[in-house]
Amino acid sequence: MTRAQSGISACLLTVTLFAVVPVFADDSQAAIKLRMGSGDPAVGATTSALCQGCHGEDGNSMDSLIPKLAGQYSIYIAKQFRNFQTGAREHQIMSAMSAIISDAELVDITAYFASQKQMSGGGKGGNKVGENLFTKGDMDRGIPPCQSCHGLNGKGQAPDVYDYPVIGGQQKGYLKTQLNHWRSGERSNSIGGVMNGVAKNLTDAEIEALADYISSL
Numbered sequence: 001m002t003r004a005q006s007g008i009s010a011c012l013l014t015v016t017l018f019a020v021v022p023v024f025a026d027d028s029q030a031a032i033k034l035r036m037g038s039g040d041p042a043v044g045a046t047t048s049a050l051c052q053g054c055h056g057e058d059g060n061s062m063d064s065l066i067p068k069l070a071g072q073y074s075i076y077i078a079k080q081f082r083n084f085q086t087g088a089r090e091h092q093i094m095s096a097m098s099a100i101i102s103d104a105e106l107v108d109i110t111a112y113f114a115s116q117k118q119m120s121g122g123g124k125g126g127n128k129v130g131e132n133l134f135t136k137g138d139m140d141r142g143i144p145p146c147q148s149c150h151g152l153n154g155k156g157q158a159p160d161v162y163d164y165p166v167i168g169g170q171q172k173g174y175l176k177t178q179l180n181h182w183r184s185g186e187r188s189n190s191i192g193g194v195m196n197g198v199a200k201n202l203t204d205a206e207i208e209a210l211a212d213y214i215s216s217l
Contacts (some may be wrong), residue, residue, distance in 0.1 A: 025144075025156035027071065027117050034159035037074040039111025048109040050097065059113040064173030071118030071155075073162035074110035081106060088189045118155055120167040121216040130154075130213025133206060141201045144209070150193070153217045163191050168217035176211035183207070 019178035025031065053070075055061045059070030069077060083089040085098040103110070111170045126130055134154070137145035146167070154168025167175065182199035190196065202210070 021116055025151050025158050025161075030157040031214040032115055035073050035162070036069070036111040036114035037107070039074060039109070041108070041112040041115040043111070044108035044112025044115075046123045047105045048112050051109060051113075054067050055095070055113070059156065060119060061171060064171045065177060066175045068119040068170055069113040070116040072114060073156065073159075074107075074114035074168050075162040076165045077105055077110040077113060081110075083189050089187060118166060121169040121214075123216040123217045125213045127213040127216075129206065130209035130211075133202075134213055135171055138201075143198055143201050146214070154214055155217075167176075167214055170215055172211045172215035175208055179207045179210065 052059075054063070054066050055069050057096065059072070060068050080089065081094075081098055081101070084091060084094040087095075123132075133143065134146040137143045137148070147154065147155070149164040150167050151164070154166065154170075155164045156162075157164060179199050179202065182190070182195040183202060185196060188196055199207075
């Protein structure tokens, strides 16, 4: 079994386990408290000023290529940030930013963005190709349903299951870029390489369809 296949299996196992217990990934006070971790969002509101310049005051960026952070898992945001620190991910601006923010500041910054209302595309999705891949996948080609890892409407499995990020309502341009990067191997920091294994089997048209559908949720 390849690393990517192991990642897909782990994702589907997570779904099976959570199918037998209540799952809530929403904006209730309990869910927000869990997803923002131990940081202080009030402090993070101030220390995240530079982040807000690109990602938006409430974590909803206005640029299609800059990801929304609103309602994202704090631990997931921190992991990506540290990956920029180590070079596991590369981006000119984020790599530079990662060098000037301390671990203590990061805990509060991520809590602030996690405490916001979850990102939303404001619609229900109208791209049928994207919807079918998201909800049903194509297991004959090694493509599991996106919602099996990312949860109903891409809003996450549960507020304490942070390995698989919130993607529903994310910026279309960002989603498309990242799927292309997963496919090419330019990005390879997902758990068990699962995203590389999934994306390598997607066509250009399917990537476009998925980005269109997911961004609308």
